[in-house]
Amino acid sequence: MSPTTTVEVTSLRERKKQRTREALIDAAFELFTTKGFEATTVDEIAEAVEVSSRTFFRYFGSKEDVATSLQLQQFLDVYSALDARPAGEPVVTALRHACVQVLRAYEEGENDSAQFACVTQLVQESPAVMARSLEMCTEQLDELSRRVAARMGVDPVADPRPKLVASVASAALQVAVRAWRETEPDEKVSDLADRAFALLEAGINYPAAP
Structure with a gap:
């Protein structure tokens, strides 16, 4: 041969x-x-x-691995989209564009969109799926931290900023998904995520109430 x-x-x-x-x-x-x-x-x-x-x-x-396979694939897609962003782009801005790009691609696919809705419901309703999702997300946050660190040119072990950025980015996505499920079902998750990331870019050191 x-x-x-x-x-x-x-x-x-x-x-x-x-x-x-x-x-x-x-x-x-x-x-x-x-x-x-x-x-x-x-x-x-x-x-x-x-x-x-x-x-x-x-x-x-x-079964739990199948249920969270879409979440894992989304992480992998975000990594690819992040790698394609301009090298000099600030990390939160790069993550914003990468995450929103991936979410919009899934929203445009009818099958992907239905599976996304299903998995978000499963995570809420099934303790087994939630546990596997949390485990997988923790693993992928470590990988995302390493990629953010590489983009910043720092050591992810010695410098806490990459892990902080990755964790806050994950929180922004969770806030967007929760808003979509609970209060804004007519909105697109990608638009809600875009707004959440815009707040991060603007800074979240809000003043205390007078």
């Missing part, structure tokens, strides 16, 4: 794996929406895609 053929076979195999993974995610979210998270089994998710439960576990460690 020539090197070119080997690359083509590998590429085909990887595309097939990606299609299977996406099919499992789609099937899982459809079942979560119709049956509820707790009532859905791994066997049912696998059966919907016509694969075995063993195949499911090659892609995901648990």
Whole structure:
């Protein structure tokens, strides 16, 4: 087999794996929406895609991992968008543009938008999903801190600012999602996030009441 053929076979195999993974995610979210998270089994998710439960576990460690897969992918997409921002752009501004860009891309995809609504509800309603989401977000905040530190040219261990920036950015997104769920359902999460980041850029050292 020539090197070119080997690359083509590998590429085909990887595309097939990606299609299977996406099919499992789609099937899982459809079942979560119709049956509820707790009532859905791994066997049912696998059966919907016509694969075995063993195949499911090659892609995901648990139902909770499927439920939070969209959140993980959003972090990865934000990293890519952040890397593409101009090198001299201030970190909060760069994060604002990166996060809003990713959110708007998901809002424009009908399937992604429905899954986003589903996962935000699951995080609120299922203790197991909330626990996995918090664990995953903590892991990714560490990675985001490292990327912010690299952008600032500082050591993320010695300098607390990258972790502070990453944590505040995460809080801004949480505020936006909560506002969308509880008080402003007609607004887009991306617009709410954009406004939250604008407040961060302006500074949040507000004066005390007189």
